[in-house]
Amino acid sequence: GQQVMQIPQYQHVQEGEDFTTYCNSSTTLSNIQWYKQRPGGHPVFLIQLVKSGEVKKQKRLTFQFGEAKKNSSLHITATQTTDVGTYFCAGLSQGSSNTGKLIFGQGTTLQVKP
Amino acid sequence: GAVVSQHPSRVICKSGTSVKIECRSLDFQATTMFWYRQFPKQSLMLMATSNEGSKATYEQGVEKDKFLINHASLTLSTLTVTSAHPEDSSFYICSAGAYTEAFFGQGTRLTVV
Numbered sequence: 001g002q003q004v005m006q007i008p009q010y011q012h013v014q015e016g017e018d019f020t021t022y023c024n025s026s027t028t029l030s031n032i033q034w035y036k037q038r039p040g041g042h043p044v045f046l047i048q049l050v051k052s053g054e055v056k057k058q059k060r061l062t063f064q065f066g067e068a069k070k071n072s073s074l075h076i077t078a079t080q081t082t083d084v085g086t087y088f089c090a091g092l093s094q095g096s097s098n099t100g101k102l103i104f105g106q107g108t109t110l111q112v113k114p
Numbered sequence: 115g116a117v118v119s120q121h122p123s124r125v126i127c128k129s130g131t132s133v134k135i136e137c138r139s140l141d142f143q144a145t146t147m148f149w150y151r152q153f154p155k156q157s158l159m160l161m162a163t164s165n166e167g168s169k170a171t172y173e174q175g176v177e178k179d180k181f182l183i184n185h186a187s188l189t190l191s192t193l194t195v196t197s198a199h200p201e202d203s204s205f206y207i208c209s210a211g212a213y214t215e216a217f218f219g220q221g222t223r224l225t226v227v
Contacts, residue, residue: 001174033215042207042218043158088157092213100146100213106157 002027004091006105014113019076021108023089030092032065032072033102038085046074046087079112086110116142118210120219127198127226135193135222137208143188144210149181152205152221164191164208198226 003026013019023032031050035043047056049065049072056063062075072089086109090102117140127133137147145166150158162183163171170183180202182194195202207221 031214035216042221043216045215045217048214090216100211101148101160101163102216103160104158109155 002091002093002103004089004103004105006089006108008108009106010109010111012111012113013079015081016078019079019083019110021074021087021089021110023072023091023105025070025091025093025103027070027093029069032069033090033092034063034072034074035088035090036085037088037107041085043088076110079110081112081114084110084112116140116211116217118208118217118219120208120222122222123220124223125225127224129199129226130197132194132196133198133224135195135206135208135224137191137193137210137219139189139210139217142210144191145188146210147185147191148209148216149183149191149193150207150209152207154205158207161193166191195224198224200226202226 006023031048033048034046036046037043047063052069053067054065060077064073086107088107089105119138119140121136125133147164149161151161152158160173161176164183164185166185166188172178180196185191203226205221205223208219209216211217
């Protein structure tokens with residue numbers, strides 16, 4: 001079945017350092033979405049990428065969608081302690097575009113040392 | 115964005131009893147909702163797709179007789195964990211919408227003692 005692999009599983013950085021998490025899908029995606037989950041909380045939507053090669057920015061966060069629509073990355077510049085949490089990518093496969101079924105990556109947990 | 119309300123947020127129950135979790139879309143109608151299970155420090159595992167007015171679609175390995183899903187209206191889906199056992203203890207979370215953005219409920223922390 002469809003799989004979405006996400007690395008690394010954990011990342012500890014010093015405040016001010018950059019952070020990147022990567023996602024790879026076994027199948028071509030209709031879109032990829034990114035979510036952030038704080039400890040004890042529920043996932044909160046960050047962004048959706050749809051087009052091949054798409055790049056979107058939200059302040060210090062940069063999201064990319066690969067040309068083949070099978071991989072994606074999230075890059076945070078100059079991390080802050082408020083960036084702490086687990087970041088999940090979630091892919092909507094082309095075969096599931098009519099069901100809306102998202103497949104989540106394993107998540108990357110970011111710890112930021114002040 | 116849209117609001118999905120999940121209740122209860124925490125529940126402790128005895129082994130062998132059943133627990134019902136509600137998921138409501140407050141400001142929109144959801145013909146489809148999704149139920150996930152999340153173990154500590156792990157990802158969200160899709161359990162089933164809840165379809166309004168029809169049977170839920172369960173993912174492979176999920177016991178449909180143990181995790182009963184009912185989606186009787188366009189704003190409410192329920193998940194009932196029947197004859198709960200300690201291994202059913204987990205964080206259960208629902209969502210609605212997914213094509214462009216999924217809206218998650220607050221989650222339910224179930225502890226079976």
